[in-house]
Amino acid sequence: MVENDLILTERREGYRIITLNRPDRLNSFNEPMHKALMSALIETEADSECRALILTGAGRGFCAGQDLADRLTSPGQQPPDLAATIEQFYNPLVRKLRGLRIPIIAAVNGVAAGAGANIALACDIVLAGRSAKFIQAFAKLGLVPDSGGTWFLPRLVGPARARALALLAEPVSAEQAEAWGMIWKTTDDAGLMDEAHRLASYFATQPxxxxxxxxxxxxxxxxxxxxxxxxxxxxxxxxxxxxxxxxxxxxxxxxxxxxxxxxxx
Structure with a gap:
């Protein structure tokens, strides 16, 4: 296993596992984690022996999106440039995930909120533990779903559900997400990674x-x-x-x- 504190990369026969590793912050993104994840994906893409990828999170959550502690400003300070953050980090991340020519399995454990939910949806096959929840949290902050959320949601669940999910910012359980076609499958929490490894091992033997x-x-x-x-x-x-x-x-x-x-x- 290759570790750099924020991202863990493990090589298995024919595939890799990338783990978001800020469990104390529900694996929310800051700038160093963005850079570490992109480096791990570039390394995965360059590995000719890697024929599948599992993306998951450490601890009790998959990813809570942006770490809002990095966005706090004092009265009188200029607000953060969120467009620049999206252009520099989130958009390249989603494009890289969609551009990889190997199957990507998201193993969603616990909460996947904001950009974290949409990064999971950018993967090819989404597995979720029964305790997982998907939350388009942006409206609660006066923001717009990013990281492809306004593109993925209507295509996965239809325009009516996508509109309600984006505007209400209500959590969707793993079982409801499966019923709506938002994700591929729900598993028991204890069996989530076993199922992810089973799929990755299968893809590692395929064309x-x-x-x-x-x-x-x-x-x-x-x-x-x-x-x-x-x-x-x-x-x-x-x-x-x-x-x-x-x-x-x-x-x-x-x-x-x-x-x-x-x-x-």
């Missing part, structure tokens, strides 16, 4: 390049019209069909055996 193409196609399907999406599917399928994993998958099918995918071009 990684093809999975990356699936992510790419789904990401743009909301904005493409049908013709553009059909053309993208054609182009990606052409590239997927030239990978060694496709040849292995076909051979394994005819030989009635389990394929041995390498995840390499």
């Amino acid at each position: 990684t390049i093809g999975l990356g193409f699936i992510k790419q196609a789904l990401d743009v399907s909301e904005t493409n019209d049908l013709d553009r999406q059909l053309e993208l599917e054609r182009d990606l399928q052409g590239r997927a069909g030239r990978t060694p994993d496709y040849r292995e998958g076909v051979a394994a099918f005819f030989e009635k055996r389990q394929p041995k995918f390498t995840g390499r071009a």
Whole structure:
């Protein structure tokens, strides 16, 4: 396990676990943690042996969003430039998560609030312990959901629920989030990481390049019209069909055996 106090990175066979590690602050973000997380994601992206990623939080919460202690000002002081913080840290983080061409599993333990909720929703598969809660806390502070919240929520739960969640800032339980399609699955708290590791181990044996193409196609399907999406599917399928994993998958099918995918071009 690689540690830098704020972010823990553990390597397993074929995948990594990144743990947000400010448990005394419910893993809320400050500038050093932003920088440490981005470094960990860049390192993950450069690791050709890494074919899946688990993102989770230490202690009793996943992530409470921005650490508001870093935003306190005295009377007469200039207010913090929140737009600059988003431009410098949160937007690059969400873009990096969405840009990784490996499956990302968010294992949400406890509270995921504000940007913490939306960073979880930026992952490919969201697992939540039964005690987890998702809160779009921004309205309680007079703010707007950021870190992709206004983009992810309507696409996951529909416009009516997204509007109510953003305006009311009410917590959503893990079971309700699953019922609404906001997340993939709820597990018992004690089994959360076991399920996350099971999925990551599975993905570590799968055709990684093809999975990356699936992510790419789904990401743009909301904005493409049908013709553009059909053309993208054609182009990606052409590239997927030239990978060694496709040849292995076909051979394994005819030989009635389990394929041995390498995840390499």
